[in-house]
Amino acid sequence: MLTGNMSAAWGARVADVDYVAAYPITPQSEIVETLSKWTSTGELNAKFVNFESEHSMITAAGAASLTGARVFTATSSQGLFYAFEALYTVAGWRAPILLVNVARGVGMPMVLQVEHGDVLAARDSGFLQLHAETCQETLDFILIGYRLAEDRRILLPVMVNMDGFTLSFAREPVEIPDKSQVEDFLPRYSYPRPLTGDEQVAYAPTMTEGVPYTFFKYQMYAASIEAKHVFKQIVRDFSRVFGRGYDVLESFMMDDAEYAVVCSNSYSSIIRAGVKALRRRGVKVGMARLRMIRPFPREELAKALEGVEAVAVFEQNLAPGRGGALYPEIVEALYHMPEKPKAVVPFIGGLGGANIGPEEVAYMVRVCEKAVKTGIVPQHPTLLLREDDWSKLRESLKVSGLPVEKMGVVHHV
Amino acid sequence: MSEQTSFKTLRDTPISEYLTPGSPLCGGCGGEIIVKLALKALGPKTILVSVPGCLALFELYPYTSLKTPMLFAPFPAGPAAAQGIVDGIEALVSKGRVSNPGVKVLLLTGDGAAYDIGLQATSAAIHRGLDFYYLCYDNEAYGNTGFQFSGSTPLAASTSTTPAGSGLRKKDLFEIWRAHNPPYVATVAASRPVDLLRKFEKAQRFRGPKLFIALGVCPTGWGSDPALTVRLDKLAVETGIFPLKEAVYGRVRHTYIPRSRKPVEEYLRHQRRFEHLFKPVRRDDLIRQIQEDVDRYWENVRE
Numbered sequence A: 001m002l003t004g005n006m007s008a009a010w011g012a013r014v015a016d017v018d019y020v021a022a023y024p025i026t027p028q029s030e031i032v033e034t035l036s037k038w039t040s041t042g043e044l045n046a047k048f049v050n051f052e053s054e055h056s057m058i059t060a061a062g063a064a065s066l067t068g069a070r071v072f073t074a075t076s077s078q079g080l081f082y083a084f085e086a087l088y089t090v091a092g093w094r095a096p097i098l099l100v101n102v103a104r105g106v107g108m109p110m111v112l113q114v115e116h117g118d119v120l121a122a123r124d125s126g127f128l129q130l131h132a133e134t135c136q137e138t139l140d141f142i143l144i145g146y147r148l149a150e151d152r153r154i155l156l157p158v159m160v161n162m163d164g165f166t167l168s169f170a171r172e173p174v175e176i177p178d179k180s181q182v183e184d185f186l187p188r189y190s191y192p193r194p195l196t197g198d199e200q201v202a203y204a205p206t207m208t209e210g211v212p213y214t215f216f217k218y219q220m221y222a223a224s225i226e227a228k229h230v231f232k233q234i235v236r237d238f239s240r241v242f243g244r245g246y247d248v249l250e251s252f253m254m255d256d257a258e259y260a261v262v263c264s265n266s267y268s269s270i271i272r273a274g275v276k277a278l279r280r281r282g283v284k285v286g287m288a289r290l291r292m293i294r295p296f297p298r299e300e301l302a303k304a305l306e307g308v309e310a311v312a313v314f315e316q317n318l319a320p321g322r323g324g325a326l327y328p329e330i331v332e333a334l335y336h337m338p339e340k341p342k343a344v345v346p347f348i349g350g351l352g353g354a355n356i357g358p359e360e361v362a363y364m365v366r367v368c369e370k371a372v373k374t375g376i377v378p379q380h381p382t383l384l385l386r387e388d389d390w391s392k393l394r395e396s397l398k399v400s401g402l403p404v405e406k407m408g409v410v411h412h413v
Numbered sequence B: 001m002s003e004q005t006s007f008k009t010l011r012d013t014p015i016s017e018y019l020t021p022g023s024p025l026c027g028g029c030g031g032e033i034i035v036k037l038a039l040k041a042l043g044p045k046t047i048l049v050s051v052p053g054c055l056a057l058f059e060l061y062p063y064t065s066l067k068t069p070m071l072f073a074p075f076p077a078g079p080a081a082a083q084g085i086v087d088g089i090e091a092l093v094s095k096g097r098v099s100n101p102g103v104k105v106l107l108l109t110g111d112g113a114a115y116d117i118g119l120q121a122t123s124a125a126i127h128r129g130l131d132f133y134y135l136c137y138d139n140e141a142y143g144n145t146g147f148q149f150s151g152s153t154p155l156a157a158s159t160s161t162t163p164a165g166s167g168l169r170k171k172d173l174f175e176i177w178r179a180h181n182p183p184y185v186a187t188v189a190a191s192r193p194v195d196l197l198r199k200f201e202k203a204q205r206f207r208g209p210k211l212f213i214a215l216g217v218c219p220t221g222w223g224s225d226p227a228l229t230v231r232l233d234k235l236a237v238e239t240g241i242f243p244l245k246e247a248v249y250g251r252v253r254h255t256y257i258p259r260s261r262k263p264v265e266e267y268l269r270h271q272r273r274f275e276h277l278f279k280p281v282r283r284d285d286l287i288r289q290i291q292e293d294v295d296r297y298w299e300n301v302r303e
């Protein structure tokens, strides 16, 4: 049994990384603590360095990767934001590092538990993104992630996302692959023209004109698009070696589904339970869980949702002035289908680790049914707050002197 | 006390060049001389890290004036990028995947990065004992963006964001760096090339951070005649405004002590950024203040 954090640490260990760049942050710290222990005992033969900020940590990680060292790093939330410039930098350097983000809400106000406002804000940074539901996926995505990042057709950094608390501290049975298997799957890393002083290479000289700048930006885009196909090839290899494989998305009970919930990460386990419960009552509902967010698996999602009447999009992030970050991407993926779903309904929940349960899944499906019947799709995302949480919130607001009547409308189940 | 050195006179300057002739730096910029000499002393196995700043002009796609490999890093993160390169190579060497290449990593920044936005990263890199060379070309403002105020801008200097003259004194970066107790910190000036070469030579004896502040004569930002660059550089040294010194594990030694210091006015007069000290009315109060600061500094120098 391993926690999500331990699974990530094991992923780095079996990938035999050469360099670990570290900076602590809850709920990620257990990963770097574990790696620091293993590098000091020699269980992992890598150089481990404590940095003074995530900005430096990720910059150093990228630079080390250009020398030909396989690099691992991890962060979360505020740390990811502090390093934002460095994310774009290492992607632009084409440095294939692997970063585990342990998703957490973004202050202010501060919160420690999960939300995807952090990882999704980095969606356009050039990092490829794989989102894990389970501890096993976390470990496996690290191995797949390195292979993908380091592929000469790609050379882009990879971010593996796991949810803070709900996965980082959850214990699950995990199969730790053995060395020979990993060696079979993941070849030794080498960078095409490494920055070791032997070759005269100029990395990232300043552009004074838009045209070459466009060229290099487009190169990154093209590589990121290619990454989906390369991912599929890599996964074929992965299943040959390890006997398990992953598609860019998981379709659960989608075969004859009339309704579907699109979601990602650890809350999918709750949604899966909700879907099963509804199926027992004869409601034809399924779930499409995104494992890959960058590149966005447009075609696969459209295919998975073929024949569906209505789609509920469940997201754990809330952008002022917009709603969920993925909603427009999902709608766009469906736009070009010959037979589109009649409604795509946005829902937001699980912010800062707030709960949802199978009832919320039933609620989402009810709203979808209504949208299909009336032809009216809610413009704004519906907030999913559980009844007990709602009454607790009213209490806290009273204590803080903010009566709920003053708050405007909060949709809840 | 004379030390062993292969640089006795200017004739000993190595002939090898690691900067191609011509660069997009402004005419008369002192930066080119400094970097040219530093690279001569460090030799061919040098990897350069550069951050936004004037010296980044050495690499403008598709050209580079550098004959060494280079990496361009974010403004605050030059020391971290240097760390990544040093660590990456070290990790590969220890795993036997790269033979010990004896590579040196040289970080080039301006004062904006060194005094302001990159100070945290520098502090941490020194603290970690990073084996690298750091050269700050200190022109006392954000030169590359049009000469705005930085933590290095001296008292009374006019910049594009302190048009009436700065009311603050320059930060003492030498002392900030020295407080971290690195093996080597030094100041260098283009008008003293032998002193510069010796310092870069001496620094190579030490493992750990080797840090240099170079006087950054900047005709464009200072409003000085490009033809006067070396003269102005000399005046900065001779007036005592820019002391030439080094600190080995914290122990300071002045490598040149001007015997009779010229009045600061002689240095200030040649620069448009100090014009308001002389016109329309002479600001004796400010000139005196600058002179007193310099005098006080040298009063404390005992060698």
Ligand code: SF4
Binding pocket: B025, B026, B027, B028, B029, B030, B031, B054, B139, B143, B144, B216, B217, B218, B219, B220, B221
């Ligand atoms: S602005 Fe000043 S420091 Fe920068 S290149 Fe021009 S003269 Fe040199």
